[in-house]
Amino acid sequence: MGRILLYLSTLCLLLGPALTLAFLKAGRAYPRLLNRSAIAAGFLFQTLFLIHRGREIGHCPLTNLFEVLIFLGWSITLFYFVIGHGYRISLLGTFTGPLVALLQLTALLAVTDAPHPRFLPHPAWVEWHAALCIMAYAAFALAGVAGVMFLAQEHRLKTRRLGPGFYEMPSITALATVNLRLIWAGAVLLTVGLASAWALHPQVSAKIWIWGGSLWLLYLLLPLARRWSPRRLALLSAAAFVISVTALCLVGHFGTGASMGGAAL
Amino acid sequence: MKIICLGVSYQTASVQVREPFAIAESVLGRSLADLKAMEAISEAVIVSTCNRVEFYAAAEDAQAAYCALLAFAEAHSGVAPVVPDPFYLLEDDDAVRHLFRVVSGLESMVLGETEILGQVKKAYAAATTAQTTARHLNKLFQRAFNVAKEVRTRTAITRGPVSVGSVAVELAERIFGRLAECHAMVLGAGETSELTARALLSRGVKSIFVANRTYERAAALAAEMGGEAIRFEECEKRYPEIDILISSTAAPHYIVTREKMIPIMAQRHGRPLFVIDLAVPRDVEPAVNDMEGAYLYDIDSLQTIARRGMDERKKEVTRCEALLGHHVTEYVQWLGEAPVWPGEPGRIHQELRNSGKEERTEPAT
Structure with missing residues (x-):
């Protein structure tokens, strides 16, 4: 049942962007409603899966890498709805959908969905910490998406090869603003997540602290580097997300189940 | 009927x-x-x-x-x-x-x-x-308005700019988003630069500076457009304030060079600068486009984009015709069948x- 929900979600998340690209290639107007509806349907299936899994295991579904990737995908979609709506960033969903679908397909096809052998029941704060850190990752992921969009649009402006969909894309100024704000939002969430872990469970392994701390420093430095150009920030935010997902997977591989949220526990 | x-x-x-x-x-x-x-x-x-x-x-x-x-x-x-x-x-x-x-x-x-x-x-x-x-013309015109809406939404006939002015506006919007916070400068009071400036103003550009070798001409154009005239020698000092530069002077050499722009771009802290060079010979050194945050378009590149936009629209005509044909048949059929009312x-x-x-x-x- 759970996997079917995830396959349906993946299908919807790919369908919206695929239709959008087909429409734009055919020279037709950006099907905003269609795209948003498909992603909303994908989000609904993700939510149903998480509720189903949460009831099954009796707490927040963040007990293994499989669940973490799904929760991350869900958080990215949630951020997309908040940011995409708030800032009217058109085509953000077209870039976000495939990323979330990729995370889900990785979880479905390449990751074993089994309870972590070292997983033990834990207090509520651990779930809180893990959920906060995953939300931070989601914000960083969307910042990475905005960064990639910025780089693509900027390249077309510089080379004057405008191509299909150019006039449907948001302005590079809006993308730079969203990129920076998402990094800030992620940095704040990650700070709270890591601080709560540090305050409530200081005996966490040093290896994990190094991962979490490095990631925190990396993202905190990005928005603080005020003199950096939007282009450099976009490039770094895209690169930082790749690094952070790699870190997440490594910690997921070596760490305990509930610790993967912020690479902290 | x-x-x-x-x-x-x-x-x-x-x-x-x-x-x-x-x-x-x-x-x-x-x-x-x-x-x-x-x-x-x-x-x-x-x-x-x-x-x-x-x-x-x-x-x-x-x-x-x-x-x-x-x-x-x-x-x-x-x-x-x-x-x-x-x-x-x-x-x-x-x-x-x-x-x-x-x-x-x-x-x-x-x-x-x-x-x-x-x-x-x-x-x-x-x-x-x-x-x-x-009812005959009512139905005809109401159907016509529906057809126009359908053609607009289902084909790309209205999409993409097709004139130098509209290309400049579209590009500015793809760089800055809303233009309400943008400041522009016109260097040289030529006809195309004036048209481009007017197109930008119509989309809400906040303010416009006009500089010309003859100050009186700059003042006249600025007054016409509701902008501010500045002396040509002072324009470089104002570069850090502006977001869009439209240049169309008759100078035989580059008046905006990469060397001049390096300190100006540094002061902008990543804020983009859109440079529209409408002059022939060109006013702006092409190397300016290689600077981070600077987007330079000369008259040829603007005209090429406008021409491509028009070509894209021309390609859409066949699709529009197909859409129209169906509605024409339906209306003419209705016309043939519609009885004439007594009143x-x-x-x-x-x-x-x-x-x-x-x-x-x-x-x-």
Whole structure:
């Protein structure tokens, strides 16, 4: 049942962007409603899966890498709805959908969905910490998406090869603003997540602290580097997300189940 | 019932030929009433814009309606309209197709422009106010507006800029988003730079500086556009304040160089600068485009984008035609099947004529 929900979600998340690209290639107007509806349907299936899994295991579904990737995908979609709506960033969903679908397909096809052998029941704060850190990752992921969009649009402006969909894309100024704000939002969430872990469970392994701390420093430095150009920030935010997902997977591989949220526990 | 169109447009006649037939908005109601009062005309709409004058009519007898329309046009203008060139006479599916093409912008000077839709809507509103339409033209025009909407949403006929000014505006919006917080500067008071500046102003640019070698000319243009004139020697000092630079001076060498721009770009902290070089020979060194945050477009690149936009629109015409064709068939079919109601003006005229009691209504001149 759970996997079917995830396959349906993946299908919807790919369908919206695929239709959008087909429409734009055919020279037709950006099907905003269609795209948003498909992603909303994908989000609904993700939510149903998480509720189903949460009831099954009796707490927040963040007990293994499989669940973490799904929760991350869900958080990215949630951020997309908040940011995409708030800032009217058109085509953000077209870039976000495939990323979330990729995370889900990785979880479905390449990751074993089994309870972590070292997983033990834990207090509520651990779930809180893990959920906060995953939300931070989601914000960083969307910042990475905005960064990639910025780089693509900027390249077309510089080379004057405008191509299909150019006039449907948001302005590079809006993308730079969203990129920076998402990094800030992620940095704040990650700070709270890591601080709560540090305050409530200081005996966490040093290896994990190094991962979490490095990631925190990396993202905190990005928005603080005020003199950096939007282009450099976009490039770094895209690169930082790749690094952070790699870190997440490594910690997921070596760490305990509930610790993967912020690479902290 | 027959649908007839008598018209003249920029495609068939020069403005000198068209202008006597143009009908000013102030006399449109009266003209419609005069046209409707003609015996052969059951319903009428007059579309009069700077590019076309067209009379649409619904009538029982097409031949009589043609004569009435020609007589009306002659009486109104004092010039006898020459058919078939430059005036065109269209009937039924040809007239319907023509109207659908007009509202969709396929007959416009700038292919796919949408201003014409508003103008035809206004013309139709005037006709309904003057009560010169009934169900045949009501259905025709309402269908035409739906067709225009469908064509706009289902094809790319209106998409993409097709003039230098609109390309500049679109690019500025892709760089800055809303232009309400942007400041622009015009270097050199040329015609194209003025048009481009006006296009940007119409999209909400916050302020505009004008610099010219002759200060008086800069002051005159600035006053016209509601901007601020500055001395040419001072323009470089103002570069850090601006977001869009439009240059079109007659200088024989580059006046904006990479070397000059390095300290200016450094002061901008990543804020983009959009440089539009309309001058020939060019005013801006091409290497400026290699600087981070600077986006340089010269006249050739703007014209290329505009031309590509027009080519894209031309490719869409076939798709538009296919959409129109379906609606034309549907409307003409409905027209053929629609019974004439007892109260319809055409029927009343017919009945009066048959009974020999009809009052003679002279067309107004």
